[in-house]
Amino acid sequence: ETGVTQTPRHLVMGMTNKKSLKCEQHLGHNAMYWYKQSAKKPLELMFVYNFKEQTENNSVPSRFSPECPNSSHLFLHLHTLQPEDSALYLCASSRDRDIGGYTFGSGTRLTVV
Amino acid sequence: EDQVTQSPEALRLQEGESSSLNCSYTVSGLRGLFWYRQDPGKGPEFLFTLYSAGEEKEKERLKATLTKKESFLHITAPKPEDSATYLCAVQVVNAGGTSYGKLTFGQGTILTVHP
Numbered sequence: 001e002t003g004v005t006q007t008p009r010h011l012v013m014g015m016t017n018k019k020s021l022k023c024e025q026h027l028g029h030n031a032m033y034w035y036k037q038s039a040k041k042p043l044e045l046m047f048v049y050n051f052k053e054q055t056e057n058n059s060v061p062s063r064f065s066p067e068c069p070n071s072s073h074l075f076l077h078l079h080t081l082q083p084e085d086s087a088l089y090l091c092a093s094s095r096d097r098d099i100g101g102y103t104f105g106s107g108t109r110l111t112v113v
Numbered sequence: 114e115d116q117v118t119q120s121p122e123a124l125r126l127q128e129g130e131s132s133s134l135n136c137s138y139t140v141s142g143l144r145g146l147f148w149y150r151q152d153p154g155k156g157p158e159f160l161f162t163l164y165s166a167g168e169e170k171e172k173e174r175l176k177a178t179l180t181k182k183e184s185f186l187h188i189t190a191p192k193p194e195d196s197a198t199y200l201c202a203v204q205v206v207n208a209g210g211t212s213y214g215k216l217t218f219g220q221g222t223i224l225t226v227h228p
């Protein structure tokens with residue numbers, strides 16, 4: 001166990017569904033991140049939260065909605081997704097934004113049908 | 114625009130055959146360069162952080178080095194269990210010396226070590 005737990009591990013959803021991805025970290029870190037990993041492409045930053053406040057939205061479509069109720073939990077709410085949104089969604093945490101040694105979770109493999 | 118390019122895209126080695134992976138970067142201001150290992154179906158696992166040119170870090174059969182333009186991950190006498198995708202990433206600082214948590218990743222090098 002890496003200290004960053006993501007659920008579910010796999011998710012299949014239709015384009016009209018609403019679902020949520022969950023991330024929890026037990027490391028006492030203050031910064032949390034969502035990254036998207038698509039086949040043949042580098043990891044793409046989606047959102048950054050620092051001390052529960054969103055500090056970066058990397059031009060992500062509004063069909064992805066993040067929520068950070070506290071420094072240990074991070075959610076990604078999904079609605080009306082497209083097939084091209086199918087990817088591995090990775091959560092990561094770090095002590096703070098200036099420390100780049102992220103700890104990643106194992107990811108949620110999302111398939112949009 | 115900050116860019117990270119890794120080469121080769123894929124590398125096949127025989128067990129015991131040493132080699133190096135390359136990570137070239139173009140950034141406005143480097144705070145740190147990071148190496149991660151990713152196994153299939155898992156999230157990236159942190160290996161090394163390098164902060165300044167000339168710095169070197171070692172862990173078992175891996176050694177990471179940094180210059181002002183690139184980083185190398187040297188693998189000495191690899192074993193089949195070293196097979197994975199190796200990712201390089203950079204963290205950039207702005208003119209005020211602040212970074213915003215963003216890591217810019219390369220596409221990775223898929224390493225396969227045959228017994």
